[in-house]
Structure formats: C-alpha cells, structure tokens
Amino acid sequence: MEFLGMSRKKLQPGDIFVYKNKYKGYGWGRVINTDVKLLDYEGKISMRGFLLIYIYNVFTDNIKNIPELKKGNLLVPPDIINRRGWLDGYFKTVFNKSLTVGDVLRQHCFKDKVGDNLRYYDDNGNRLTKEIEPCAWYGVGNHRGLDDKISIALGIPLAPVDGHEKEQIPKAWKNNPDIKFGKLSTN
Numbered sequence: 001m002e003f004l005g006m007s008r009k010k011l012q013p014g015d016i017f018v019y020k021n022k023y024k025g026y027g028w029g030r031v032i033n034t035d036v037k038l039l040d041y042e043g044k045i046s047m048r049g050f051l052l053i054y055i056y057n058v059f060t061d062n063i064k065n066i067p068e069l070k071k072g073n074l075l076v077p078p079d080i081i082n083r084r085g086w087l088d089g090y091f092k093t094v095f096n097k098s099l100t101v102g103d104v105l106r107q108h109c110f111k112d113k114v115g116d117n118l119r120y121y122d123d124n125g126n127r128l129t130k131e132i133e134p135c136a137w138y139g140v141g142n143h144r145g146l147d148d149k150i151s152i153a154l155g156i157p158l159a160p161v162d163g164h165e166k167e168q169i170p171k172a173w174k175n176n177p178d179i180k181f182g183k184l185s186t187n
Contacts, residue, residue, distance in 0.1 A: 001147045001159065006089040011051065016066060016095045019085070019143075023156045024059040028069055029091070032104060036080050037125040038140065050080050050140050052108065052123045055150060063094050071105050076149045077134035078108050080123065085143030110138035 002020040015031040033052035057075040058067045085091035108123045109132040120128035121138055144159075151158045 001085075001090040001143060003089045004092040007086045007091075007093065009086070009093065011083065011086065011093070012096055014096045014099045015093045016069065016097060017086075017091045017093045018063050019091050019147075021059070021150070021154075021156075024154065026060050026063055027055065027075075027150065028058045028060070028067060029053050029055045030069055030103075031093075032078065032099065032108075033123050036123045038080075038138070047140070050082060052078055052080055054078055055146065063092075066095055069103075071103060074134065075153050076146075077136035078105065078123075079136055079141055079146055079149070080110065080139065081141045081143065081146060085146070088143065090143045090147075105134075107132045109133070109135035111135055112138035 002022060004018070004020055011031050011034055013031055013034055017029050017031065018026045019029065021027050031051055031053055035048055036050040036052050037048040038050065054069075054071070055075045056069050057073050058069060060067055086093070107128070109128060110121050110123070111131060112119050112121065118131070119138075120131055120135070122128060144161075148158050
C-alpha cells in the first residue's frame with residue numbers, strides 16, 4: 001500500500017475509503033461496523049471498538065468517481081481491523097453513504113480455534129452454530145496484514161518489511177485448508 005495522507009477523523013459505518021496498490025491502482029473498501037466486540041476464552045467481551053470492513057474486488061485509476069461496491073464482489077472475507085490504516089495514512093475516507101440492507105452480508109462469520117475445536121462468531125461476539133462463508137479468522141488485524149491478504153488474493157508480490165522481502169505466502173498460511181483465495185462466495 002502507498003501513503004495517501006494521515007487522518008484522525010472519526011470513522012462511521014458507511015465510510016467509503018481507498019487504498020493505493022502499486023500494481024492495480026486505487027482499491028476500494030467500506031467501513032461496516034465501528035464497534036466490533038472481541039470475546040475472551042470465557043466468552044466475555046474483552047475488547048471493543050474495532051472496525052469491520054469490506055475490501056472489494058474493484059480498482060480504479062482515480063478516486064473522483066466512486067464505483068459500484070457490491071457485497072457479492074469482495075476480494076477477501078470481511079475483516080476486523082484497528083484504525084492504524086487511517087492514522088498511518090494508508091487508507092483515505094472519500095465519502096460516507098448510509099448502509100442499506102443490500103450493502104451488508106446477511107451474516108458475518110469469524111472462526112477461532114480453541115483447543116481442537118473451531119468456534120464461530122459474528123462481529124458482535126455472538127456465537128454461531130456453524131461456519132458461514134465467507135468466514136475469516138477471529139481477531140484484530142491492521143493494514144499491514146490486510147495488505148498481505150489483498151496481495152495474495154491478487155497474486156502480486158507482498159510488500160517488503162523494513163527493506164526485506166517477505167515470503168510470498170507466509171509459513172503459517174501454507175498448506176492450511178482454512179485459507180482460501182480467489183473469488184469469494186457471499187451470503
């Protein structure tokens with residue numbers, strides 16, 4: 001991701017934002033929820049106030065015209081992240097448009113492995129009975145991890161860290177049947 005300018009503006013559901021990819025141009029995303037709750041292993045809310053975002057499989061040469069952003073055209077599963085992407089200047093909010101039912105997946109799903117068991121949660125910390133695609137890992141990420149997910153989904157090189165090249169697919173992701181790339185199925 002390329003630097004676009006830092007922002008401390010309070011984020012709102014419906015915020016449409018861009019990031020700049022060196023190979024594809026401007027990528028588009030949207031803030032869906034600004035108060036995601038994370039649970040501890042006892043099922044109690046341990047942290048809150050994180051963001052649920054969508055990253056769309058949409059790229060443009062400029063940010064003047066907002067493209068159509070459809071929930072059925074996600075590049076990666078919905079992700080829970082912190083605000084660092086805006087604070088560090090890699091995400092830029094360009095517009096806010098109120099969310100409608102048609103903009104949001106019927107159910108968000110995040111999986112967490114506890115011992116030998118997989119558990120599934122929504123973005124409010126409610127337990128789900130089964131996996132619902134698209135389903136991401138439960139936890140808080142940031143713009144750097146999201147950049148890796150985007151790069152892998154697009155088949156482009158990962159951004160270097162501190163001047164050192166990264167493996168093209170991180171060791172933890174290799175041969176993991178739970179990691180899926182390419183076109184997503186959405187509900």
